[in-house]
Amino acid sequence: MNDMRIVKRDVDMNDIKISAKDVQVYYGDTHAIKDVNVEIKDKTVTAFIGPSGCGKSTFLRCLNRMNDTIDICRVTGKIEIEGEDIYDKRVDPVQLRAKVGMVFQKPNPFPKSIYDNIAYGPRIHGLARSKADLDDIVEKSLRRGAIWNEVKDRLHAPGTGLSGGQQQRLCIARAIATEPEVLLMDEPCSALDPIATAQVEELIDELRENFSVVIVTHSMQQAARVSQKTAFFHLGNLVEYGETGQIFTNPQDPRTESYITGRIG
Amino acid sequence: MPALWLFITVLVLGLAGFILGRARVMKDADGDIRKLHSLPNYYGSNVMLSAIIPSLGLLVLWLIVQPMIIQANVASHIPTENYADSGALNLLMSDVRRVADGLDIAVSQGALTPHAAQNLTGTDDVRGILGRLGVALGTDVEDDILTAAQEYRIKSNIGGWIMTVAVIAAAILGFAMALKVTNKDHRARNSVEKVVLALLIGAASLAVLTTVGIVFSLIFNTIEFFKLYPAADFFFGTTWAPSFGGGSELGILPLFWGTFYISIISLLVAVPIGLFAAVYLSEYAGPKTRGIAKPLLEVLAGIPTIVYGLFALLTVGPLLVGMFGKDGSFGVNWMQGGSAVITAGLVMGVMLIPFISSLSDDIINSVPQSMRDGSLGLGATKSETIKQVILPAALPGIVGAILLAASRAIGETMIVVLGAGAAARLSMNPFEAMTTVTTRIVSQLTGDADFSSPEALVAFALGMTLFVITLCLNIVALVIVRKYREQYD
Numbered sequence: 001m002n003d004m005r006i007v008k009r010d011v012d013m014n015d016i017k018i019s020a021k022d023v024q025v026y027y028g029d030t031h032a033i034k035d036v037n038v039e040i041k042d043k044t045v046t047a048f049i050g051p052s053g054c055g056k057s058t059f060l061r062c063l064n065r066m067n068d069t070i071d072i073c074r075v076t077g078k079i080e081i082e083g084e085d086i087y088d089k090r091v092d093p094v095q096l097r098a099k100v101g102m103v104f105q106k107p108n109p110f111p112k113s114i115y116d117n118i119a120y121g122p123r124i125h126g127l128a129r130s131k132a133d134l135d136d137i138v139e140k141s142l143r144r145g146a147i148w149n150e151v152k153d154r155l156h157a158p159g160t161g162l163s164g165g166q167q168q169r170l171c172i173a174r175a176i177a178t179e180p181e182v183l184l185m186d187e188p189c190s191a192l193d194p195i196a197t198a199q200v201e202e203l204i205d206e207l208r209e210n211f212s213v214v215i216v217t218h219s220m221q222q223a224a225r226v227s228q229k230t231a232f233f234h235l236g237n238l239v240e241y242g243e244t245g246q247i248f249t250n251p252q253d254p255r256t257e258s259y260i261t262g263r264i265g
Numbered sequence: 266m267p268a269l270w271l272f273i274t275v276l277v278l279g280l281a282g283f284i285l286g287r288a289r290v291m292k293d294a295d296g297d298i299r300k301l302h303s304l305p306n307y308y309g310s311n312v313m314l315s316a317i318i319p320s321l322g323l324l325v326l327w328l329i330v331q332p333m334i335i336q337a338n339v340a341s342h343i344p345t346e347n348y349a350d351s352g353a354l355n356l357l358m359s360d361v362r363r364v365a366d367g368l369d370i371a372v373s374q375g376a377l378t379p380h381a382a383q384n385l386t387g388t389d390d391v392r393g394i395l396g397r398l399g400v401a402l403g404t405d406v407e408d409d410i411l412t413a414a415q416e417y418r419i420k421s422n423i424g425g426w427i428m429t430v431a432v433i434a435a436a437i438l439g440f441a442m443a444l445k446v447t448n449k450d451h452r453a454r455n456s457v458e459k460v461v462l463a464l465l466i467g468a469a470s471l472a473v474l475t476t477v478g479i480v481f482s483l484i485f486n487t488i489e490f491f492k493l494y495p496a497a498d499f500f501f502g503t504t505w506a507p508s509f510g511g512g513s514e515l516g517i518l519p520l521f522w523g524t525f526y527i528s529i530i531s532l533l534v535a536v537p538i539g540l541f542a543a544v545y546l547s548e549y550a551g552p553k554t555r556g557i558a559k560p561l562l563e564v565l566a567g568i569p570t571i572v573y574g575l576f577a578l579l580t581v582g583p584l585l586v587g588m589f590g591k592d593g594s595f596g597v598n599w600m601q602g603g604s605a606v607i608t609a610g611l612v613m614g615v616m617l618i619p620f621i622s623s624l625s626d627d628i629i630n631s632v633p634q635s636m637r638d639g640s641l642g643l644g645a646t647k648s649e650t651i652k653q654v655i656l657p658a659a660l661p662g663i664v665g666a667i668l669l670a671a672s673r674a675i676g677e678t679m680i681v682v683l684g685a686g687a688a689a690r691l692s693m694n695p696f697e698a699m700t701t702v703t704t705r706i707v708s709q710l711t712g713d714a715d716f717s718s719p720e721a722l723v724a725f726a727l728g729m730t731l732f733v734i735t736l737c738l739n740i741v742a743l744v745i746v747r748k749y750r751e752q753y754d
Contacts, residue, residue: 064642066638066641066642069637069638069641071551071552094644094645094646095644096644097641097642097643097644097645098643098644099644101642101643101644102638102642102643103642104635104638104639104642106635108633108635108636108638108639109639110636110639110640110654110657110658111636111657111658112657120640120643120645120653120654121643121644121645124643124644124645124646124649124653125644171639174639174643175642175643178643178644
C-alpha cells in the first residue's frame with residue numbers, strides 16, 4: 001500500500017448528481033443489494049470497491065437500469081438523477097441510458113469501423129444534423145478518449161482490430177460521443193495491461209471535468225489513484241462511503257480496514 | 266464350405282480364443298489382476314481379434330477377387346465373334362453364371378446327378394430342366410455358354426475349397442500366435458486399442474470414400490454422355506426435348522432456369538420469414554415461449570418432402586388457381602393449372618423456414634451479450650440494437666445459413682415433381698408450369714431408355730452439374746460460417 005499516491009484532493013461543494021435511497025436488488029430469491037443509500041456528486045470520480053460478489057457492479061448497473069435486461073432482477077427503493085426518479089414508470093430506460101453512459105469490463109467494440117463505432121450513438125439519437133457535424137463529433141470524442149492520434153489515419157478500419165487498451169479507449173470515446181451526464185465504468189481496466197491501464201486512468205481523470213464518473217474497480221490502488229470519493233461494499237451492504245483519502249488512511253468501519261489491508265476479500 | 270459357415274467357424278474360433286487367452290493370462294499371473302499389464306478381458310480380446318481379423322479379411326478379399334479371376338478365365342471360352350463389346354460380354358457372362366448356379370441348384374435338389382450335370386450338352390433341354398427348378402433362362406442354352414458354365418462351376422468349386430482351407434488356416438495361425446505371446450507383461454490393451462482406433466478411422470473415412478465413389482460414378486457416366494452429345498449443346502442449348510427414338514435436344518438451360526426460379530421464389534418466402542422468426546425467438550421470446558416454439562418450428566424440418574409435395578399438389582395449387590386462375594377471386598386468369606413455379610416455390614419456402622430460422626437463431630444467440638450491453642448502454646432501443654449491431658454481427662453466419670438453405674432448394678425433388686409440372690420452358694411467368702434439373706433426372710432414369718443412350722446418360726450430366734453447383738454453394742457457406750466463428754472465439 002505504500003506506493004499509493006494519496007493526495008489531498010480538492011473536493012468542492014459540488015451538486016449532488018445521483019442520490020440513491022433504500023435501494024434493494026433481488027436476483028430471484030437472492031437479496032443482492034441491501035439498503036444502499038448513497039449520494040454521488042457531479043464532476044467527481046466515485047469509486048466502488050469491495051470483494052467479488054459484493055454487489056458493486058449490480059448497484060452500478062442499477063444507475064442506468066441495465067439490470068432491466070435481466071429477467072429475474074428486481075429493484076426497489078429510489079434512485080434519483082438530478083432529482084428525477086429513474087425508476088419512475090414515465091422514465092424510458094432508453095432515454096436514461098443516453099444520459100448515463102456505460103463502459104464495460106471487457107472492451108466490446110461493435111464489429112464495425114472505428115468511425116461507425118463512435119458515430120453509432122449520435123446517429124441513433126440524432127445528435128448530428130449533417131455529415132460534417134458527425135465527423136466533428138467523432139473527432140472530438142476520439143480526442144477526448146485519448147485515442148485520436150492512434151486511429152486518425154484508419155477511421156474506417158474495423159474497431160475489433162485495435163489492441164485491447166485501444167479498444168477500451170474506443171469504447172470510452174463511444175460512450176462520451178452521446179454526451180452523457182454520468183459515465184459508469186464497470187472495471188474498465190481489468191482486461192488491460194499496466195500501460196493501457198495508466199492511459200485509461202489518465203483519461204478518467206480528464207473526464208472528471210465534464211462528467212460525473214462512477215467506477216467499479218477491484219484494484220484499491222486504482223481507486224486511490226483516480227477517485228475523489230470511495231464507497232466500500234461488502235455482502236450487498238454499503239459499508240462505508242467517504243472521501244477517498246479518508247477511506248484509505250482512516251477507515252471508520254473495521255470491515256473497511258480489513259479489506260484495504262488485505263484481510264478480507 | 267459356404268461363406269456363411271466359414272464365417273461362423275471363424276467366429277467360434279475367435280470366441281474360444283477369447284476364453285483361452287483370458288484363462289492363460291490369469292494363470293500366468295497366478296490369479297492376481299494387479300500383476301497384469303492390462304485388464305484380463307483385453308488379453309482375451311487380443312487373441313480373439315488376431316484370430317478373426319486376418320481370416321475374415323482374407324475371406325472378404327477372396328469373395329471379391331475369386332469371381333473376377335474366374336470370370337476372366339472363363340470368358341476366354343466364349344468365341345469373340347459372339348459379342349460386339351464389353352457390355353454384350355457382360356450379358357453373356359451373366360447368362361453363364363445363371364446356368365452355372367442353376368446347375369448347382371439342380372444337383373443339390375437331386376434333379377441331376379453330379380455326373381449328369383457335368384455331361385450335359387447343348388442338345389439337352391437345359392432351359393427346360395432349369396425352368397422346372399425355378400431358374401428361368403431367357404433363351405435356349407448354347408453349347409459355348411454351357412461349356413463356359415461347366416468351366417465356371419469347376420473353378421468355383423476348387424476356389425471354394427482353397428478358400429475354406431486358407432481362411433481357417435489364417436484364423437488358427439492368428440489364434441496360435443496371439444495365444445503364444447499372451448503373458449502377464451504383454452501389452453494387450455495397446456494392441457486392442459489400436460484395433461479400436463482403426464475401426465474409428467474406418468468409420469470416418471467411409472463417408473468420405475462414399476462421396477468420392479459417388480463423384481466418380483457421376484464423372485464416368487458424364488464423360489460417356491459427352492462422347493455421345495456435344496457439351497456445348499448441353500450447357501447452352503435452350504430446348505429440352507428428349508425423344509427416346511433419338512434426335513433429342515438436351516439443353517440444360519430451361520431446366521436450370523426452372524431450378525433457379527423455383528429456388529429464388531422459395532428463398533424469397535423462407536428468408537424473411539425465417540429470419541424474423543429467428544429474431545423473435547432469440548431476442549424477444551421468453552424462455553417459455555422459446556421452449557415451445559423452437560421445437561415446433563423444427564418439427565417442420567422433419568416432415569418428409571413428399572408430404573410437402575402432396576400439400577403443394579392438393580392444397581396450395583388449387584388454392585392459387587382459385588385466386589389467380591380463370592374465374593378466380595382476383596379475376597385475372599393468369600394461372601392455367603395448379604402445377605406452377607409459384608406453387609412449388611411457396612411450398613418449398615415453407616419447407617426451408619425452419620432451416621433458416623433454426624440456424625440463424627443459433628447464430629444470433631452466439632453474438633456475445635457484451636455487444637447487446639454495449640449498444641443498450643448507449644441508449645439504443647432493442648430494435649436499434651438488433652438492426653444495427655446484432656444482425657450485422659451475425660450477418661456472415663446468416664448468409665451461410667441462407668446458402669445452405671439454397672443448396673437444399675436446388676437439390677429438392679419431390680416438391681417440384683408434384684408441384685411444378687413437367688414442361689421445360691424458359692419463361693418469366695411464375696404462374697406457368699416449369700420443370701427442374703432434379704425432376705428430369707428422375708424421369709430420364711425411370712423411363713424405358715436404353716441405358717447407353719444419351720437420353721438416359723444425360724441424367725448423370727445433370728446430376729453432375731447439380732452436384733457441382735450445390736458443392737460450391739456449400740463450400741462458400743462453410744467458409745463464411747467459419748470466418749464468422751473466428752471473430753468471437
